[in-house]
Amino acid sequence: MPEFFASCPKGLSEVLEKEIRDLGIENTKLTQLGVFFESNWKECYRVNLSSRIASRILKPIKDFFAYHQDELYQQVSKIDFSKHFDVTKKIKVECSLHDSILHDQRFVAMKVKDAIADHFREHTGGVRPDVDTKDPDVRIHVRGIKNEFSIALDTSGESLFKRGYRMESGLAPLKENLAAGLLKLSSWDQQSPLIDPFCGSGTFLIEAALMALKIPPGSFRKRFGFQNLKNYDPEVWNMVVSEEIAKEKDSLDFKLYGFDLDSQVLKKAKANAENAGVLQYLQFQRKDIAELESPVSLGTVVTNPPYGARLGEEDLLHDTYKDFSHSLKTHFKGWNAWVLSGNKEFSKDFHLKNSRKFFVFNGAIECRFLSYAIK
Numbered sequence: 001m002p003e004f005f006a007s008c009p010k011g012l013s014e015v016l017e018k019e020i021r022d023l024g025i026e027n028t029k030l031t032q033l034g035v036f037f038e039s040n041w042k043e044c045y046r047v048n049l050s051s052r053i054a055s056r057i058l059k060p061i062k063d064f065f066a067y068h069q070d071e072l073y074q075q076v077s078k079i080d081f082s083k084h085f086d087v088t089k090k091i092k093v094e095c096s097l098h099d100s101i102l103h104d105q106r107f108v109a110m111k112v113k114d115a116i117a118d119h120f121r122e123h124t125g126g127v128r129p130d131v132d133t134k135d136p137d138v139r140i141h142v143r144g145i146k147n148e149f150s151i152a153l154d155t156s157g158e159s160l161f162k163r164g165y166r167m168e169s170g171l172a173p174l175k176e177n178l179a180a181g182l183l184k185l186s187s188w189d190q191q192s193p194l195i196d197p198f199c200g201s202g203t204f205l206i207e208a209a210l211m212a213l214k215i216p217p218g219s220f221r222k223r224f225g226f227q228n229l230k231n232y233d234p235e236v237w238n239m240v241v242s243e244e245i246a247k248e249k250d251s252l253d254f255k256l257y258g259f260d261l262d263s264q265v266l267k268k269a270k271a272n273a274e275n276a277g278v279l280q281y282l283q284f285q286r287k288d289i290a291e292l293e294s295p296v297s298l299g300t301v302v303t304n305p306p307y308g309a310r311l312g313e314e315d316l317l318h319d320t321y322k323d324f325s326h327s328l329k330t331h332f333k334g335w336n337a338w339v340l341s342g343n344k345e346f347s348k349d350f351h352l353k354n355s356r357k358f359f360v361f362n363g364a365i366e367c368r369f370l371s372y373a374i375k
């Protein structure tokens with residue numbers, strides 16, 4: 001059975017493993033940066049379509065040791081890429097290196113690209129695939145840790161957080177797969193009201209609505225990487241799409257509420273929710289956090305308050321967190337609040353004791369996802 005690797009933001013591999021197992025795949029192995037799973041290609045299509053948390057699904061094709069650039073080149077030239085994709089496909093090599101002997105990512109990517117191109121030239125009468133770094137048909141990943149290298153085909157294509165419904169974003173939007181992973185870490189039960197008082201472009205609320213409706217997050221995407229591989233079977237893909245769409249729920253009997261100070265960003269949130277087909281379940285309102293009141297008697301707060309303080313904005317943000325804390329204590333008794341915090345300083349202004357804590361990465365920023373039981 002082929003082995004695949006689902007990558008995800010650091011801190012979310014456990015919830016990703018559970019998600020993959022819930023999709024029916026039993027053989028999984030957890031790592032810090034993602035999950036290995038064994039499955040046939042049909043299930044790989046399914047994970048691409050239905051995983052809310054994965055960033056990409058890779059198909060490792062060769063692991064080897066290399067101590068020198070020539071060795072890397074030799075090892076990659078031995079791979080029969082023509083078995084996996086046609087010479088007419090435009091390719092891109094992406095590279096990530098950690099403590100690697102060969103430390104220049106661009107140079108390693110170029111060496112691998114040369115080895116692939118030369119391999120094709122030798123085996124296809126002088127023809128080689130074109131490179132397209134902006135819109136490739138096939139992406140090849142190289143990962144190097146010390147002297148150990150792994151070459152993988154990217155079955156996703158563009159990263160899976162790019163669902164296809166977001167046209168508009170605020171200044172610091174969360175990636176959709178990070179938002180979905182945080183919702184899974186939170187105690188929200190997917191059947192009761194959810195509030196995001198700093199909703200920005202609406203990522204938490206839209207992902208939550210899709211999750212509760214069981215709409216596959218990949219159903220808005222036009223294409224996936226596996227569709228450019230030689231073994232792509234459109235019939236199997238159509239079967240997976242029908243099976244996953246059959247799981248969708250018709251409607252929700254609760255609402256999700258978004259508030260933000262910025263009326264422009266709320267327009268974007270509405271447009272995104274409309275694109276995702278969930279606007280009817282969402283309510284947006286312009287509101288300063290100091291004036292926030294609960295729109296329903298009980299629910300869950302999940303939010304990502306501002307923390308990328310520009311110079312001079314710090315004082316303002318200290319007040320924002322104090323106001324947030326005050327609004328929670330005054331109007332949200334009995335609720336659970338989950339807050340993604342990228343800055344310890346501001347959490348202190350909260351004057352609330354967190355009951356649970358997860359460490360997650362929002363891009364390169366290490367954040368804490370904190371839970372507060374409001375009394």
Ligand SMILES: C[S@@+](CC[C@H](N)C(=O)[O-])C[C@H]1O[C@@H](n2cnc3c(N)ncnc32)[C@H](O)[C@@H]1O
Nearest residue numbers: 173174198200201203260261262288289304306
């Ligand atoms: C980090 S962004 C949230 C991004 C959002 N999660 C998304 O994915 O687009 C923080 C948001 O808080 C809003 N904000 C800042 N101060 C506020 C306040 N006093 N009351 C309400 N919203 C505020 C900003 O307009 C911004 O949209």
